[in-house]
Amino acid sequence: MAHRIPERDRLPHALYRAEQVRALDRVAIEVHGIPGRTLMERAGRAIYRLIRERWPHARRPVVLAGIGNNGGDGYVVARLALEDGLSVRVLQLGDLDRLRDDAAATHADYCSAGGLVEPFRGEPLEADLVVDALLGTGLERPVEGLWAEAIEAVNAQRAPVVAVDIPSGLHSDTGLIMGVAVRATATLSFIGLKQGLFVGDGPDHRGDCRFDALEIPASVYAHERLSMRRIDWLQQGAMLPPRPRTAHKGDCGHVLIVGGAPGMSGAARLAGEAALRSGAGLVTIATHPEHARWLNLTRPELMVAAVETADDLTPLIERAHVVAVGPGLGRSDWGLGLWHGISGTRLPLVVDADALNALASDPMTRGDWILTPHPGEAARLLGTTGAEIQSDRLAAVRTIQRRYGGTAVLKGAGTLIQGDSQRPPAVCSDGNPGMATAGSGDVLTGVLAALVGQGLDTETAAAAGVSLHAAAGDKAAAAGERGLVAGDIVAALRGVANRVEVS
Known part of the structure; x- marks a missing residue:
């Protein structure tokens, strides 16, 4: 009888620090000519595909969007959910005027499709699925204020949580909780697996870990030596x-x-x-x-x-x-x-x-x-x-x-x-x-x-x-x-x- 291989056994064995993944991202854009907007679209689509595969009956997703590239990925997810007829709600943290380049473009696409954006005001979340698109891999100081309240609101509710790239509040390199961190049901990491998902508090917060290389060429990885090796019995x-x-x-x-x-x-x-x-x-x-x-x-x-x-x-x-x-x-x-x-x-x-x-x-x-x-x-x-x-x-x-x-x-x-x-x-x-x-x-x-x-x-x-x-x-x-x-x-x-x- 064939046995299903656990998802974690399909993950790459190479792990990287956040700065290394950013360097890989730059190589993909600048050397191989893949537009950043294309990578963001692929990331959002990968998240949405995971949602439909794992939780096909979810009809009321809430996307918590920040002002960086993670927020941009979240807006792609929200647009796809809207186009699919779901009752999606986007709660924005941070000043929308600070959205730049590709993230600003995916926000505009979502709004053009008829989507609405609400500011997060600390209210309890009512959803059958939550997308954590708040904070990315650049976090270096403790999460405070409304951002911390948003993470606490995510952890207080019972719906499944999908983290974009890394759970918000988790340090990408050490896996330490930076004040407070999202407890994800699943995390989909992009381009390079972040070592913080596997060290420190990472194993307790990442949930089911998935990976998507966003179709970047394998030759991109020759530009960075992995920082850690993930090992398993397989x-x-x-x-x-x-x-x-x-x-x-x-x-x-x-x-x-x-x-x-x-x-x-x-x-x-x-x-x-x-x-x-x-x-x-x-x-x-x-x-x-x-x-x-x-x-x-x-x-x-x-x-x-x-x-x-x-x-x-x-x-x-x-x-x-x-x-x-x-x-x-x-x-x-x-x-x-x-x-x-x-x-x-x-x-x-x-x-x-x-x-x-x-x-x-x-x-x-x-x-x-x-x-x-x-x-x-x-x-x-x-x-x-x-x-x-x-x-x-x-x-x-x-x-x-x-x-x-x-x-x-x-x-x-x-x-x-x-x-x-x-x-x-x-x-x-x-x-x-x-x-x-x-x-x-x-x-x-x-x-x-x-x-x-x-x-x-x-x-x-x-x-x-x-x-x-x-x-x-x-x-x-x-x-x-x-x-x-x-x-x-x-x-x-x-x-x-x-x-x-x-x-």
Whole structure:
């Protein structure tokens, strides 16, 4: 049975800053001779086409129009709705005399078709669909006054909201809310996908993200190097090709998981099982003697070793291909001792949880590890606060990588990856809020270690592993996001990794 590909999987993987998209727009106009008015007409038609496809029964749309190009796009939408016999209402913010060039022309076309324009006065919106054509990609200061009231009015009503290019109030580069921002049901982005739709608060405000290149030639994109990469499992799954028929377990990597202090054995167990389900040939968990005897009772494929001190790790390291350290490690002398015994190994490392806290206390740099902090751990690594990390997640992941080396993975909505190559940072567009649950990060640690053990370099493994983990989370969330547990993600890994549908 064929399965419909989600719209997000049809999106480009190249992301751009706002200034870059404006530069692409200029190239299309000045080099390729496409009139700006033509691009605006195409944008408005694309928005209207989306509206008719998604909400064919909408008869009373309201278009909130600003005084820039977004407003011009909105006037094209309003004219098309009017021509289609819909009862469209346009509410204008800003002085109409400030409309320029193409936007002024589309306003005139709408009025010539018999359309009326009303000023927005702060009233509640009564519509069965709202088009947000207020603010574009140039927003650099907090939204205030009547503009803020308009956005609040959009968010207060229940009709679906279509954002033109980017939800008004959302910063195009950082994804931060500039005072207040529209919560869109769908966003249609033009020419180049804005990175702010996928970082910061973007994932919570963009809704269903769509893209239209407005028919500009592919050669236009050679003028700008993408600022970020959007990654997903549809793309990254190619990193795990079918195994050769002659494969044996030694070819598939021996993962050593170090962690599981008393009371936290579940974290190491989750990481170990995730590594197996992601294709590791062998997994050994080095854990506290208190629970070593029974940790694998219901998963006998896991090997378990009781370790008292770092010296006990030596023979385990000699047999492993990669070490994951941190799940349930704790901050006692036992955990710190194991960290110090592991941190100097020649093997590639995946570093998570309390191993990251130990690293923050005694910084070091190396090139063959993956660091996987959540915002709180990232704050400790950089000596700042979680709020500061979240205010510019992209800057944070870059700083972590520069300071500690290797590949940095900043977990959260839109997990970010920064390696030490010349490739732009990556952001994962798979995943869902149900994955915000205890143990989810431990599962990711096991996935990453398994992929490194199967021969991927740390940066490639980070991108593929984050995408695999997120896609498994999406599969697990088919039964609902609320109540999803980390074990559900583990259970979904095998089917997703092999790109088959499993029940």
